[in-house]
Amino acid sequence: MHTKITSGDLIGIDGFPVTVEVDCQTGMPGFHLVGLASTSMNEGRVRIRTALDNGGFQLKSKRFTVNLAPAEMRKDTTAVDLPIALGVLVVNGDLDAGACRDGLWVGELALDGAVRPVRGVLSIAQLAHQMGMEYIVVPEENAAEAALVEGLQVRVARHVRQVVACLMGREEWPQAPVAAQAQIPEGFLDLRDVRGQILARRSLEIAAAGGHNLLYVGPPGSGKSMLAQRLPGILPPLAFEEALECTRIYSVSGLLDRTRLLTLRPFRSPHHTVSMAGLVGGGLGPRPGEISLSHHGVLFLDELLEFPRQVLETLRQPMEERKITITRARGTVTYPCAFQVVAAMNPCPCGYHGSAMIRTCTCSPEAILRYRSKLSGPLQDRFDLQVEVPGLKYAELRAQPEGEPSADVRVRVQAARDRQRRRFGGRPLLNSSMSGTAVREHCSLKPDAESLLERTVERWGLSVRAIDRVLKVARTVADLSGADTIGTPHVAEALQYRHLDRGLK
Structure with missing residues (x-):
């Protein structure tokens, strides 16, 4: 089985789209990550598998292959942890294939399944808006930053279990914070x-x-x-x-x-x-x-x-x-x-x-x-x-x-x-x-x-x-x-x- 989920990474201060492709086949069990990923991303295989285990998800004894496209561009952030985990759950049969189709997903996973903040979310949120995405799912700590982009719905991810529950309709997405407004600064040295x-x-x-x-x-x-x-x-x-x-x-x-x-x-x-x-x-x-x-x-x-x-x-x-x-x-x-x-x-x-x-x-x-x-x-x-x-x-x-x-x-x-x-x-x-x-x-x-x-x-x-x-x-x-x-x-x-x-x- 094969699925695709959209995420993003950074080049300079600009975001660029990353398509997370996940495939599951019968064969020697394993978790393979390709697509010119950085060392921290390659280590994500252990983080993601442990986070899913601790989140209560039982993965099948099959060969999971993850490709980060475009393959010729190096990916340096850990923002693809969450979309990779969701893609694995889709091909594992725990999620519907169309559940993640219309949004852009970013977030790093902790070993207990919690979603940690990542850097560059504002640039990736602007990318999502330019791509015409309906929404972006970000860690709770990054939500106020993503909300600065007008015309883009922001959804909050706190834990991989909570994200799956929201996608399956069992829970409502947490309320995203309102973007902070600029104010005239006070308190400068006079x-x-x-x-x-x-x-x-x-x-x-x-x-x-x-x-x-x-x-x-x-x-x-x-x-x-x-x-x-x-x-x-x-x-x-x-x-x-x-x-x-x-x-x-x-x-x-x-x-x-x-x-x-x-x-x-x-x-x-x-x-x-x-x-x-x-x-x-x-x-x-x-x-x-x-x-x-x-x-x-x-x-x-x-x-x-x-x-x-x-x-x-x-x-x-x-x-x-x-x-x-x-x-x-x-x-x-x-x-x-x-x-x-x-x-x-x-x-x-x-x-x-x-x-x-x-x-x-x-x-x-x-x-x-x-x-x-x-x-x-x-x-x-x-x-x-x-x-x-x-x-x-x-x-x-x-x-x-x-x-x-x-x-x-x-x-x-x-x-x-x-x-x-x-x-x-x-x-x-x-x-x-x-x-x-x-x-x-x-x-x-x-x-x-x-x-x-x-x-x-x-x-x-x-x-x-x-x-x-x-x-x-x-x-x-x-x-x-x-x-x-x-x-x-x-x-x-x-x-x-x-x-x-x-x-x-």
Whole structure:
């Protein structure tokens, strides 16, 4: 006897259909699994048989053969445990052949027959909807995640006995949870906690408004990390489509809070010992890295120059392309990574260059240049804003009033982003992602602003990429001020955020 049940697996963050074919024939008893299954899937033969035994099902002494089609695509998740078990029960005569026909089934089985959660259910649920399935059956812990897909009935699987009872009409399917709705996030760290550092605060607002990459340079304890950690609080909340995409990435990574849709913009801060695969993604079965987990959010790299240079250099391409393609012998996957980089570094090995009022620097010019050379020119150019964060004396710190709250800054950021959306025809684009054509179209300068930029480029020796970044930042400064044309004040402010381009002082 032969039967087919539809399931799904993952490639990157996308689901693809897996047809579970189960056959039962007279012959030497056995349980054979074919179709390019991973080690964990092959081990599923023991899990499934034990789960069925403990669930009270008596299998016949026959040869069971399971094929996972398409056979040329590797299957890495354990989501096919449940459909395999149901297929075995069909060919064993315990279930009707048409009972599982119109749905998509996912779930891992425990030895006692309980259905355990799996990763990537949101992507597989979207696949089921695209395939026109009437319903999807998922573990109870994954039900809220699957319910985020509109127009798809979600059925809850708790135990293999309960699933069989529901299919045979002896029980009702448990009530699936209602999809959680996105809410405006609260409880972010507030900018009002930051005293002084007017230039650094202003650059943070510009970075939020235009999606620009930001690099803080300053001595230890000057507030670089404190400022960076407050960036999510002035960013607009995730739109529903953005939240759905972020949720898919976290689901595939197995990091999803199963109770709701992600509503907060991601803020990832990996330690400087992170591996290349940990940062950009990879591994034996490629998983998303920190840059993809920061999608539509912030990647904060504290102590930037402590990261291995070869790890930092891997950021160059995804910072431009907003996606990362990982190629391995088993295949190629592409993950989205539209992230915003905020980094912090010391100006020299001892950390106090340029802070004579706080502490005297003990580094020679050669040592400072050697230290800063860890940051390559191409990567440095990709930071639109390079801002000095000076140390403050005790009297200055105590005399500074409380800073402006994040809520007030967020209003200006949202207004600037609304101007950008109107400029780009309603598309969710920011100034930082403008193409060369868009820069020429939307970043025209007044004559005096053009003259200022030309003189500065000649004096500082800015690269073509750096010039492009200055124009994008100037466009954002103009948007924050409500100006349609970029003038001299906007260009002058953008240029003052190129700290490292001025050379060693």
